[in-house]
Amino acid sequence: SRMDLFEMIQKYWDTLFNQYEMALNELKSDFQIIDLDWKTRFGYTPIEHIKARIKDPLSLLKKLERKNIALTPDIFYTIQTEIFDIAGLRIVTTFIDDVYAMKDHIMEREDIRIIRIKDYIENPKPSGYKSLHMVVETKVITSTGILWVPAEIQIRTSSMDFWAATEHKLNYKYEGGEIPEDAKEQLVELSKASFVWDQQMSLLRNQLLK
Numbered sequence: 008s009r010m011d012l013f014e015m016i017q018k019y020w021d022t023l024f025n026q027y028e029m030a031l032n033e034l035k036s037d038f039q040i041i042d043l044d045w046k047t048r049f050g051y052t053p054i055e056h057i058k059a060r061i062k063d064p065l066s067l068l069k070k071l072e073r074k075n076i077a078l079t080p081d082i083f084y085t086i087q088t089e090i091f092d093i094a095g096l097r098i099v100t101t102f103i104d105d106v107y108a109m110k111d112h113i114m115e116r117e118d119i120r121i122i123r124i125k126d127y128i129e130n131p132k133p134s135g136y137k138s139l140h141m142v143v144e145t146k147v148i149t150s151t152g153i154l155w156v157p158a159e160i161q162i163r164t165s166s167m168d169f170w171a172a173t174e175h176k177l178n179y180k181y182e183g184g185e186i187p188e189d190a191k192e193q194l195v196e197l198s199k200a201s202f203v204w205d206q207q208m209s210l211l212r213n214q215l216l217k
């Protein structure tokens with residue numbers, strides 16, 4: 008049953024949790040270094056802030072249900088091979104170009120392998136959600152050898168982040184139920200409006216850099 012599975016997830020959580028915690032420490036530190044490096048080298052860093060999180064068990068359970076993953080005893084193997092966002096890093100940048108500069112940087116790193124990239128800036132979700140998602144494996148060196156641990160890196164501008172954080176809270180209020188159609192439409196409009204800020208800021212940046 009759902010409850011049995013939830014208990015099982017909690018039991019195995021510590022075992023699973025460790026490698027994701029290691030991966031997150033690694034990723035967090037990687038981008039703090041990049042932030043410092045770009046600041047000192049160019050007097051400018053594209054990073055506004057970085058946020059790291061481990062997916063909580065309830066959110067994992069919901070995702071398993073959403074993906075119709077069978078609740079069999081090999082579930083912990085399945086989790087490791089099917090769910091890539093247990094370790095999550097969010098990088099919030101100043102300008103749209105910075106999102107792609109970060110992406111290019113990540114693609115060049117030897118300690119990060121790219122599994123797949125989803126560009127919800129080019130192709131926003133029906134909700135209006137915009138962000139660049141990179142599913143990666145990050146290199147972790149342990150006492151017994153090298154581990155490549157899956158993680159999801161979300162890269163977006165402050166304006167996209169403001170929209171996503173607020174939309175998430177509004178949706179949370181309606182958890183279980185669907186938020187009204189009219190509210191959904193307003194959120195899509197707000198997403199478009201917030202993108203105008205990003206575009207205008209980019210134009211201004213280009214003018215000033217000339």
Ligand code: 0O2
Nearest residue numbers: 062066070091092125132134135136140170171172174175
């Ligand atoms: P939380 O709280 O971040 O853990 P896949 O992993 O590709 O098989 P999925 O889950 O559809 O399938 O991947 P996707 O859509 O690339 O990324 C999901 C994550 O993106 C979500 O994580 C959110 O963080 C974010 N996201 C996606 N769509 C929206 C949206 O409409 N609004 C907001 N605010 N965020 C969104 P989780 O697991 O839902 O939650």
